[in-house]
Amino acid sequence: MSNDLKYIFSSFKGKEEELIPILQKVQKTKGFLSDDSMEEIARFTKAPMSKVFGVATFYAQFKFKPVGEKHIMCCRGTACHVKGATRIQEEIENQLGIKEGETSGDMKHSLEDVACIGACGLAPCIMINEEVKGRLTPKMVNKLFEEKDRGNQDVK
Numbered sequence: 001m002s003n004d005l006k007y008i009f010s011s012f013k014g015k016e017e018e019l020i021p022i023l024q025k026v027q028k029t030k031g032f033l034s035d036d037s038m039e040e041i042a043r044f045t046k047a048p049m050s051k052v053f054g055v056a057t058f059y060a061q062f063k064f065k066p067v068g069e070k071h072i073m074c075c076r077g078t079a080c081h082v083k084g085a086t087r088i089q090e091e092i093e094n095q096l097g098i099k100e101g102e103t104s105g106d107m108k109h110s111l112e113d114v115a116c117i118g119a120c121g122l123a124p125c126i127m128i129n130e131e132v133k134g135r136l137t138p139k140m141v142n143k144l145f146e147e148k149d150r151g152n153q154d155v156k
């Protein structure tokens with residue numbers, strides 16, 4: 001078992017009801033949930049692998065393959081759709097050279113469609129890691145990633 005997992009497990013009792021917080025911590029540390037990590041979690045919590053997998057796949061927050069440094073979630077909910085989410089997504093895809101579900105070769109960006117992210121008043125919007133970017137236009141998207149790629153992390 002990796003030292004990362006040993007460290008994470010040390011703050012839990014090893015019970016099945018701790019599955020969600022354990023999965024969250026493992027993902028936060030490792031960036032995604034590998035099969036190996038989930039097997040170790042199953043062993044630690046004494047839960048069947050099917051249960052660990054079932055819980056992890058139920059929640060959209062969990063990822064099963066590595067994501068980019070900037071994980072971009074493009075909202076495809078109704079409010080965002082009506083306000084032009086398709087054009088926003090196309091602009092992101094053009095700008096970064098990746099399609100929905102892909103990660104760039106340099107692991108800097110990954111793009112994923114999600115249902116409503118709970119910021120409908122800001123439609124159309126995206127999330128970059130934990131941060132919501134709202135009322136977007138294709139022009140703003142262009143600027144957002146141009147400036148991010150130049151290393152300016154404070155673009156709002």
Ligand code: FES
Binds near residue numbers: 080115118120121
């Ligand atoms: S539909 Fe996009 S935030 Fe709700």
